[in-house]
Amino acid sequence: MRIAHNITALNAWRNLNLVSSQLGKSVEKISSGYRINKAADDPAGLVISENLRAEIAGMDQAINNTQDGISMIQTAEGALTEIHSLLDSMRALALHAANTAAVTSEAIAADQQQMDSAIDSINRIATTTAYAGKKLLDGSVGKKVEIKNTNIVATASVGQANAPGISYVKVVVTTAATKANLGLSTGLHFTSAGQTVKDAGGLATGSTTTLNINGVSVTISGGMTASAVKSAINTALAASGVSIRAYFMSAGSISDFGNISESNSSGYLALVYTGGYGDDYLIDLYDSGGIIVDTGAGTFTHHARGTNIGGYFEYKRVDNSGTTYTHVNATGDGLTLEGNDDTALDGLQITLNSGYNAAATYTDVVRLYGDTTQFQIGADQGETYSFTIGNMTPSELGSDYTTNHDAGQRGLLALKTGGDYALASDPQSAIEVIDEAISDVSNERAKLGAIQAQVLESNYRNLGITRENLQASESRIRDVDMAKEMMEFTKNNVLTQAATAMLAQANTLPNTVLTLLR
Incomplete structure (x- = not known):
């Protein structure tokens, strides 16, 4: 029998340290909910998990960016809807003025005043409609x-x-x-x-x-x-x-x-x-x-x-x-x-x-x-979508029909008082210019609607599905399996108590030497 070194106690102490360390890791995992809390827990898993986390964060921002794009188009489309209404009323005025057999010059003059006001309203809408400080319909987004x-x-x-x-x-x-x-x-x-x-x-x-x-x-x-x-x-x-x-x-x-x-x-x-x-x-x-x-x-x-x-x-x-x-x-x-x-x-x-x-x-x-409108609609470099919004100002709407550019009478401006196609001068041409303008606005709305429905909203749904799958992958790698970890915790807790008891018993073994010394 030896008393200088208590090998049995050392063995119990070593096992107690091991199970105490494992018990501490189990407590860390259960309390955090993560299987990987530091690189030492799973180096390879950490690399994959961090890459997935970066991708998920990018997906979150891409979803927000796509929503911004949808909101921008909705803002522009709402303004174009109002321009459409104004053009419809302008066309009615032109048709009324063209009915020269039953319309007096005073009535045509009144119609012209309404026409001028409608054109001014279109100009105001086109030059002031903005999203996040960026004008949408004045041609600058193009x-x-x-x-x-x-x-x-x-x-x-x-x-x-x-x-x-x-x-x-x-x-x-x-x-x-x-x-x-x-x-x-x-x-x-x-x-x-x-x-x-x-x-x-x-x-x-x-x-x-x-x-x-x-x-x-x-x-x-x-x-x-x-x-x-x-x-x-x-x-x-x-x-x-x-x-x-x-x-x-x-x-x-x-x-x-x-x-x-x-x-x-x-x-x-x-x-x-x-x-x-x-x-x-x-x-x-x-x-x-x-x-x-x-x-x-x-x-x-x-x-x-x-x-x-x-x-x-x-x-x-x-x-x-x-x-x-x-x-x-x-x-x-x-x-x-x-x-x-x-x-x-x-x-x-x-x-x-x-x-x-x-x-x-x-x-x-x-x-x-x-100044093209570009949205980052993906989580990686280069995953962008760009589109343009046409110039919806009166000088551009219907401009394919008008030709007198030097006098500043392009597009709907030719329909204002004193213009080549004012109601008192040429209501038939005014109707054609308005029809051309309506076609311009309709085509622009159709283009924006297609972008919203087929590109941005589709991308939004796809990003949501992709993010969900990436999150599931990251969870499988990084999150702790609570049932399994509770099993490990219980096992290590019992072993810790047993090791503690055995260490106490091992520490009492040298006392038996005293019986030999009596």
Whole structure:
């Protein structure tokens, strides 16, 4: 028998420590409800669980974001509903005014007052409807397209066009090549992907202007087609003996702007050239200001702002990074008109030379940027949805029908007092403009409704199901099985009591040595 070391007591003490530790872990798990409270409990399970927790937190925010998107659309759609009601009442007024056989001028004047008030109300709704401080119907929530700043360096002059406006173009023949740096900075804004930007200038139908070309006067009437203008110029110049000619370059075409697609803020969307390699596409340059995009005719007309430009530029193609693939080397050989025979003349390009070659580098790309409505509707990077809300202001509603843009009479504005389609002037055209506006609003509401029902609400339901499944997975990994853990707790509690009793008994064993010492 030994008294220096009580091995039996040490063994009981070690077992007591083990079961006490296990009992403590059971108490921690039962009291917290988690099987994993620290990395040591289950390192691999902790990694999976934390990843799932991050995904669940992302799902929660994505659900909130989707609800925000639904609320935004509901706000916009509610305002559009009121605009629809106003348009319906405006149409009734126009129909009443069109009944000229039974309506007095005083009644038409009263109808016009109501029409003006309704248009003002539409403008107020469109310019003030907002969600979280962002205007929804004034065109700011939509695609914006800008023309990148452009530099043109001409190494030879082939004629200078002095164009204070499309109503007067004078071409002066030069006899010596001069180097010039012509800087351009132009901009274009689309309020929605499908909008057509139309001629911001030009002659009104029925008016005339005179082109003075090298001393030869040519009279042009508003509403003439490009073909008629070409013929008039060629006829006048041929009679004067001037050796120049007018012709059209139409072998290629530019992709329809109505099909513009979404792009991030750092990328550029090229005007993709679809003609053959040898086909020329002329870009119109003059200083009346503005840009014309004619999706119906497939032409892209580029006007310089405040710069006198003479030249003949060949446009090849630009990639999505904004790189121009072709440097232009062109020879001007006559008077060139750019346009289409079957459309009214949008713009005029005059090129007149004395046998000099023109060499130029032209860089011009279209970039989509900013202010599209984008919602993060998923829990991971890139899981976004973007959409646009069209411009519902009076100047845009029904604008496909109206043409007098210079006078500020686009869209419904042409129906106001003094407008081209005021009730006293042309109630039939007013009806057509209103019908076009109703179609615009209906299409916008249908688009927003489809986005809400088929995209956002569907995504909301899917996120809820996905979150539930992720939470179940995380629970299976991290949560404690209470029944199993209570069983472990009971076992460890009994073992702790037994170990404590045995340790007490083991500590009394050395006392038996005293009987030998008596």
